[in-house]
Amino acid sequence: MKVLILGAAGMIxxxxxxxIAQSGMFGGKRVxxxxxSDVVLPLVPPGLPFTxxxxxxxxxAPGTVERLIAARPDVIVHLxxxxxxEAEADFEKGYRINLEGTTRLFEAIRQAHGGSAPGEGYFxxxxxxxxxxxxxxxxxxxxxxxxxxxxxxxxxxxxxxxELLLADYSRKGFFDGIGIRLPTIAVRPGKxxxxxxxxxxxxxxxxxxxxxxxxxxxxxxxxxxxxxxSAVGFLHHAAAIDTAQLGxxxxxxxxxxxxxxxxxxxxxxxxxxxxxxxxxxxxxxxVIEKIVAGWARDFxxxxxxxxxxxxxxxxxxxxxxYIDDELGGKLPNY
Amino acid sequence: MKVLILGAAGMIxxxxxxxIAQSGMFGGKRVxxxxxSDVVLPLVPPGLPFTxxxxxxxxxAPGTVERLIAARPDVIVHLxxxxxxEAEADFEKGYRINLEGTTRLFEAIRQAHGGSAPGEGYFxxxxxxxxxxxxxxxxxxxxxxxxxxxxxxxxxxxxxxxELLLADYSRKGFFDGIGIRLPTIAVRPGKxxxxxxxxxxxxxxxxxxxxxxxxxxxxxxxxxxxxxxSAVGFLHHAAAIDTAQLGxxxxxxxxxxxxxxxxxxxxxxxxxxxxxxxxxxxxxxxVIEKIVAGWARDFxxxxxxxxxxxxxxxxxxxxxxYIDDELGGKLPNY
Numbered sequence: 133m134k135v136l137i138l139g140a141a142g143m144i145x146x147x148x149x150x151x152i153a154q155s156g157m158f159g160g161k162r163v164x165x166x167x168x169s170d171v172v173l174p175l176v177p178p179g180l181p182f183t184x185x186x187x188x189x190x191x192x193a194p195g196t197v198e199r200l201i202a203a204r205p206d207v208i209v210h211l212x213x214x215x216x217x218e219a220e221a222d223f224e225k226g227y228r229i230n231l232e233g234t235t236r237l238f239e240a241i242r243q244a245h246g247g248s249a250p251g252e253g254y255f256x257x258x259x260x261x262x263x264x265x266x267x268x269x270x271x272x273x274x275x276x277x278x279x280x281x282x283x284x285x286x287x288x289x290x291x292x293x294x295e296l297l298l299a300d301y302s303r304k305g306f307f308d309g310i311g312i313r314l315p316t317i318a319v320r321p322g323k324x325x326x327x328x329x330x331x332x333x334x335x336x337x338x339x340x341x342x343x344x345x346x347x348x349x350x351x352x353x354x355x356x357x358x359x360x361x362s363a364v365g366f367l368h369h370a371a372a373i374d375t376a377q378l379g380x381x382x383x384x385x386x387x388x389x390x391x392x393x394x395x396x397x398x399x400x401x402x403x404x405x406x407x408x409x410x411x412x413x414x415x416x417x418x419v420i421e422k423i424v425a426g427w428a429r430d431f432x433x434x435x436x437x438x439x440x441x442x443x444x445x446x447x448x449x450x451x452x453x454y455i456d457d458e459l460g461g462k463l464p465n466y
Numbered sequence: 467m468k469v470l471i472l473g474a475a476g477m478i479x480x481x482x483x484x485x486i487a488q489s490g491m492f493g494g495k496r497v498x499x500x501x502x503s504d505v506v507l508p509l510v511p512p513g514l515p516f517t518x519x520x521x522x523x524x525x526x527a528p529g530t531v532e533r534l535i536a537a538r539p540d541v542i543v544h545l546x547x548x549x550x551x552e553a554e555a556d557f558e559k560g561y562r563i564n565l566e567g568t569t570r571l572f573e574a575i576r577q578a579h580g581g582s583a584p585g586e587g588y589f590x591x592x593x594x595x596x597x598x599x600x601x602x603x604x605x606x607x608x609x610x611x612x613x614x615x616x617x618x619x620x621x622x623x624x625x626x627x628x629e630l631l632l633a634d635y636s637r638k639g640f641f642d643g644i645g646i647r648l649p650t651i652a653v654r655p656g657k658x659x660x661x662x663x664x665x666x667x668x669x670x671x672x673x674x675x676x677x678x679x680x681x682x683x684x685x686x687x688x689x690x691x692x693x694x695x696s697a698v699g700f701l702h703h704a705a706a707i708d709t710a711q712l713g714x715x716x717x718x719x720x721x722x723x724x725x726x727x728x729x730x731x732x733x734x735x736x737x738x739x740x741x742x743x744x745x746x747x748x749x750x751x752x753v754i755e756k757i758v759a760g761w762a763r764d765f766x767x768x769x770x771x772x773x774x775x776x777x778x779x780x781x782x783x784x785x786x787x788y789i790d791d792e793l794g795g796k797l798p799n800y
Contacts, residue, residue: 289634
């Protein structure tokens with residue numbers, strides 16, 4: 133099986149590639165070749181159990197998507213996107229990458245499909261990473277599978293449009309698409325960043341590394357989480373699933389864990405003790421509090437769960453993934 | 467006030483123009499100039515109370531939308547579209563006109579706005595005619611204001627994307643948009659056409675003209691209607707409304723009348739007697755029955771009603787509009 137990963141240099145792209153490289157499998161099938169693409173050149177490590185190549189690409193530039201699908205990948209994982217904050221600040225760039233890039237990709241696949249009879253011609257599985265940003269406040273305490281999409285960011289708008297195109301191209305038989313709306317990923321590895329959501333990971337990650345973290349909101353703030361390992365699991369399952377089960381409703385909110393900041397802190401205490409918790413400094417920030425108040429807190433993802441997508445059990449499990457995968461199972465001496 | 471009507475040669479476009487021409491007003495404001503555009507050249511009648519020009523346009527062709535908005539219309543009514551059946555049969559044409567045409571229009575307005583400060587620069591009201599085709603089965607018996615959009619046609623997909631772009635461009639302050647989802651229009655004037663929904667009008671229109679009509683479905687089929695006069699009323703109200711009341715949820719299912727075929731027939735009997743009803747010939751058509759079974763039957767349009775949009779009272783009122791507006795108030799001798 134050939135796999136194309138768009139956005140392969142991003143956090144999820146790298147984690148997905150690592151998991152494919154380790155097992156030689158994706159979605160339960162043996163992988164012969166992986167093509168990696170990103171706006172920065174993805175790294176190809178030595179000693180892989182399959183052929184692998186990487187390219188540095190501007191997705192919506194003329195010819196890019198046609199070149200990427202020339203090898204006729206069986207599965208295309210589309211993770212490439214300008215993130216929410218940047219798409220909001222740079223309207224044209226966000227629409228160019230997130231909408232035009234996606235449209236061009238889908239169109240190139242349709243052209244390659246070439247109007248073949250059902251069951252014939254090029255017909256890849258396309259996995260589109262969407263986001264809970266397709267929802268906009270006000271919403272119910274738990275957002276169900278039939279709640280409407282009223283994004284309040286350009287990023288969320290672009291993701292919603294991608295979902296709609298994915299569903300229509302799938303319905304018309306041009307490819308076999310599935311869209312998965314990822315929760316906020318925690319514990320996000322790496323350095324702190326300036327994303328408004330950064331503290332959700334930061335208040336766990338920094339103490340687990342023996343460093344101070346800032347908590348800008350109240351302990352009672354509730355949010356929607358999945359570990360990087362769960363996100364990778366969603367992608368494997370999306371590659372393996374029988375899409376006939378989806379009907380034409382090809383886009384799914386992924387299961388996650390709804391937890392408060394207080395629950396994060398208590399799980400940190402259980403994992404690393406009071407000294408780790410003492411590294412969290414409370415510095416209320418009204419700007420961040422206001423942004424976070426507009427975010428979804430909980431979901432009823434009955435549909436995705438019934439289709440076999442599995443979330444993290446609790447915040448302890450999410451912290452354990454970070455300690456195991458990023459810290460080699462070891463905590464610092466506090 | 468300057469008004470631009472895109473799709474001005476279509477049924478609703480012509481009815482809207484007639485109503486503006488009669489009163490010299492649109493949405494309660496005096497009209498100085500009307501620009502008409504369509505893929506076929508719209509007719510400009512003599513003796514109008516305002517300046518009027520018409521052009522035959524291919525909406526997504528380079529330069530078209532820029533030329534159309536060069537006069538800086540205060541209100542843009544975007545009715546231009548490839549209809550459902552054609553957009554489904556010709557994928558590329560549907561996306562080109564319904565999506566690319568709309569995207570180019572919105573982009574041209576954004577460029578004309580030019581990143582001006584709030585309250586400054588070009589900032590037209592944009593009224594986008596959407597459709598109940600943004601919803602796809604299965605759905606509840608009554609579709610509420612928060613039900614999700616899972617269109618089952620390319621036309622419905624294109625309309626949903628138009629709605630999303632309208633909301634995002636409005637949120638970013640590039641124009642002042644409102645999207646209105648029209649019910650099925652009945653009684654549609656003119657000759658019978660081959661649309662699967664044609665019989666809903668046909669079983670009233672043909673008997674009201676002394677002609678036979680074919681009924682291909684059961685009397686118990688329920689559907690969602692508005693008269694042409696109501697549709698024009700929605701557009702006037704959409705031009706007049708204070709959009710601050712909408713928040714960022716700029717798209718609304720318009721109120722309508724939910725009625726069965728049996729209720730249509732009984733209203734016809736009250737308006738024109740048994741001889742008119744006798745002109746309806748039952749010829750069940752499994753293909754049409756199946757298509758119609760996938761259509762929405764009823765809506766709870768609390769939001770639009772609370773914002774002042776008004777639907778037809780009953781099927782008798784809908785029939786009276788046809789008799790008054792299309793037959794000069796007269797019925798044939800049966």
